[in-house]
């Protein structure tokens with residue numbers, strides 16, 4: 122048996138986000154194209170150097186990008202939407218970034234979540250363009266690595282099935298045309314790589330782990346038969362990740378030389394398939410055995426036994442040992458973290474540490490002389506130490522989660538009863554107007570916060586400033602005549618971090634960035650201990666705001682599922698149990714707000730939908746506990762207290778039922794970009810509770826006119842009852858400018874008043 126250590130891919134953002142900084146400087150015209158290219162090349166090469174230093178046997182190239190790898194692939198084949206007026210030839214950087222980010226005359230291509238990750242890719246658009254190879258960038262990367270380090274790297278590409286599957290713009294007829302055009306181009310790219318001396322080529326096909334029907338399997342077979350026919354000399358590693366294969370036998374019959382399987386997220390399914398069907402003789406098996414998606418150190422003794430088991434079942438000629446997915450989903454290295462609890466830090470493994478794990482276990486399999494055994498048990502000790510950490514021994518919380526009962530999820534009365542009581546208690550007008558929570562964070566707000574963080578501003582002075590800003594915006598909202606007010610969230614930077622900092626069990630890193638989309642990076646908190654409520658989190662700000670006005674001010678919390686989904690989460694408890702811990706903590710906060718005289722509490726769950734598992738058949742199990750976690754957080758209040766929630770970035774068509782199951786009195790949702798679709802799905806699946814359909818898009822500085830908003834509201838009223846309809850923008854207004862915010866909200870309120878008039882007239886008529 123031969124063993125090779127390798128990676129599916131490695132992060133490209135740089136230890137100190139050098140990549141992000143270079144891109145943004147280039148966009149701001151602070152870097153010339155030449156200087157930008159020099160910087161980018163350095164980053165690209167230093168990643169390879171790092172992998173070589175850490176001892177990876179087979180380095181991967183083509184996993185680097187200037188923005189997004191789906192976009193790279195589209196551009197490589199000349200799939201440039203016509204609105205960007207590209208004239209053929211090499212796609213210049215200006216055009217490339219226009220597709221990603223839009224320009225003065227053309228809107229950007231759509232962006233969507235990459236499978237079940239928090240990464241978002243650019244959706245390729247097929248407009249029946251003539252396809253052509255504009256530039257073989259993977260080849261360039263391959264040659265660059267060969268020249269710089271004398272290595273034969275493994276080039277990687279998004280595979281043809283996944284790429285085509287994720288492209289939009291074709292129908293059943295044009296799909297054939299599309300495939301016929303694109304496959305020869307794929308073949309040519311492969312051929313050029315082989316001619317340049319490439320040995321193995323990795324084609325990434327994550328779409329193969331979704332549930333495939335018969336026509337889809339046929340398509341996969343045809344695609345690979347064509348490719349193999351066109352370039353029989355190419356050695357293809359067909360790489361899958363994020364789940365087990367659903368059509369194992371059919372995939373194993375494809376004419377390629379190797380298969381990559383995920384033995385972390387797809388452990389059960391792939392093991393079962395190996396046991397049942399074995400592995401094709403004479404082919405290479407690449408096994409993802411170290412989690413490429415989480416930040417925890419692997420138990421190397423366990424990894425070693427997994428490999429052993431796979432060896433026995435597969436009889437493969439050679440094994441590649443690798444992380445379960447591209448490492449772009451994890452931060453780069455723990456070595457930059459100087460403030461973490463040492464027990465936690467020692468149990469962490471980011472990209473570089475994962476490489477060390479892979480290299481170590483590969484060596485151990487290879488040598489088998491016992492010399493490395495010590496290192497394998499080292500990891501176990503680190504995991505054990507974290508397990509015994511006092512932060513994980515909160516018996517009160519453990520007990521509370523274990524004893525949650527069905528009653529704890531339910532409000533005192535059902536919605537229809539509560540609705541009447543709330544109407545009386547709150548006395549809101551028809552079509553109440555409100556906003557989603559945050560108001561513009563001006564430069565002044567940011568300046569004050571930074572000064573306070575650097576201790577140049579005292580707590581008192583900072584809090585006084587926040588109060589002043591809150592008061593200013595309460596006045597603005599009254600002036601605008603909005604019905605339900607918010608305090609504005611000036612004290613918060615990030616909606617998860619703010620709560621994490623005030624609950625127990627969270628850790629915050631200094632440099633653990635991961636890419637979210639384009640150059641945008643996020644630094645998720647780490648939930649490593651038991652989560653508990655220690656003291657009121659938001660009560661002071663909400664109560665202060667409420668004291669300034671006779672109108673109702675909404676309390677504003679981030680929901681348990683969103684806190685969970687936007688964090689790195691401990692892996693010794695189920696996600697459900699961690700969600701319930703957070704929910705129980707938030708339940709106390711909701712009660713504290715109620716006790717402080719807040720009558721409306723909004724609990725945001727923008728990330729509820731993105732936690733959905735890859736396969737539809739697994740949705741139910743997730744939704745069961747996710748919905749219950751929300752209800753656990755919100756259900757202890759009086760009937761009079763109105764619970765709101767908010768969601769965004771969401772396709773609602775298949776999601777109305779779970780939304781309704783949350784049993785929130787009012788939900789506000791982002792819809793202005795997909796308004797028509799939502800209306801038609803509400804026609805099919807009526808929604809009965811309070812609902813605020815975003816009446817304008819807050820992602821653009823454009824101020825919507827009164828008539829335009831009125832039009833959207835009239836449409837909505839065709840599928841909604843008057844007494845359930847709320848009026849609000851799409852999402853929080855944090856990133857907008859003050860003047861455009863006020864202008865847009867003024868139009869929103871005016872439009873609402875006209876609508877009330879219209880409805881009144883139609884009733885009296």
Ligand code: GLN
Pocket residue numbers: 557558559610616677725727767768769852853854855
């Ligand atoms: N209340 C939050 C805000 O207004 C909601 C943010 C979100 O939906 N992502 O900023």
Ligand code: ZN
Pocket residue numbers: 557727767768769770791851852853
């Ligand atoms: Zn939102």
